[in-house]
Amino acid sequence: MTNFLDAYSIQYWLESCPQGYLMDTDYGHPADEKEPALVIEDPVLRDAAIRTTVQLVVGERCALASSSGLVGCAPDAPSQCFLATQTLDEARHVEVFTQRLYDLGVKKKELEDVIARYANPNLVKFAEILLEKVDKKDFVAGVVGQNVVLEGMAFSVFEMMETVNRDPNPKFAHTLTGTIADERRHVGFGENRIGSLIRQYPERKSEIEQMQKDMSYFMLATFADNFRSNEMQQEVEHARDELDAGARGDATWQGVNLAQAEPAEIEAVLSDTILKDFQARLGRIGLAYQTPAKPRVAA
């Protein structure tokens, strides 16, 4: 285990992250990149960007609370050190996405009100399930919830968003690229570290599997709220009217052209990708994936 954890050391993190892919960035992107004028000037697109970014801030605040809360109950020093790096990664994500809200014109004094107004209640419930485990100092459940479920979701969401934004909004796409690199490391730790603990505590399996099922449900409900809302339909149509096909670029992700797909199709490919990843990762650490209930369509 010592050798495997060497790959998650602070020494490695310093060399690969702050002194690696984050070099020459300013809040996660090259300093000369700005939000596109269209996003800043068009009230519909700006509002959509703010609403999306708020969900990212909410998710990252949960990840920060969770990873910092797990440091004190980690079973060994190398795991504590890895979680220290993850804590700072998550704090950086909170910072860069908060900065994006400021870049989109949110005033500092309005920040908490904007977050409270736009935070998706199902995403908040998703976070609460995880933080309840962390509060109880349940390291095994906490790492599965945080590094497999939450980070697995974030990884795919960020990848999809990076694909959509690569051509029309390089600044945001570059911000996402750095966070994706971080999430990949976090997911890797979760998968590699937790397998032996699951073998050590097999009696914990069913409770942890139930947590995955509950968290997955609220994740799907968040996506349903987002992709099936009338606002989303209008925003997608509006964005496509404003951006010509050239500006949208090639936005193919998981075989779907996101620049042309309907929101329902995007929701389906996103959900499907994440759930399949959960199934594969959980299988590798010795847990049985539980299919979540399908959320009802919002009225």
Add this chain to the structure above:
Amino acid sequence: MSGSGIDDVHALEPEDFIEEVHSFEHWFEAVEGYLKGLDHGHLPDVAEALLTAEERDRLIATFCSYAVAETAALEASSGLIAIAPNRHAKIFLSTQTVDEGRHVEVMLHRLRELGVPDPEAEVERRAGPSVRNLRKKILQLVEAHEWDAAIFAQNVALETMEYTVFRAHARTADPITRDLLERVLRDERRHIGFGENELGRRIREDKKRRLWLGTVKSELDSLVLQTFEEAMEEIGVPRWDRPSLGRDYLETVNRLGLV
């Protein structure tokens, strides 16, 4: 990281200044200069000094106690994030969490360099009793969600003690230990600054809070000074130098106006 593009942070409005100096960006600019190109906390080309068996053993005991103090700092700073009163404090404490994690890692690695095959077991076996008690006390304050008291214990008392001990040790240490400690000291200075700033603002206008912290300080003083004594003994600071080191610590905590 290219920097946040701010030429002089002191020209900022107070609120913006706090946000800037507590940010990840600011942390990275601060550590970039002294953490680049290191191998587990020290320059890779520094040669190991020839130590006698007794000197080596004493150094191992010292690093075992340091590792406990740094683990206390790691657990306390990460635990404090949940109760921090604002986002800037949470982000600063996240930078401190990684600093403390780095200290734990480099100190355990130093033990390995000194020939200890299982550093965590060695720490468990050899760390001094006072530093263990101090760790327990600090974590109790964090667990109790006592923000002011825990910040005082962690960022003022513990960090000042470490700062004073590490500085004294670095003066006489072998080259690798000296290089390692001098870089740790740069972090500690930042952590103490946060503690003094955070508490200074909060207790200036709140007499009740000041009195309460004075009580916490009195409770901690004997534990801190015992840990000091233990550390001084381990690093071999002559007895006649010890009172002045104790004074350094008391002067620092007294700057906050606590009695």
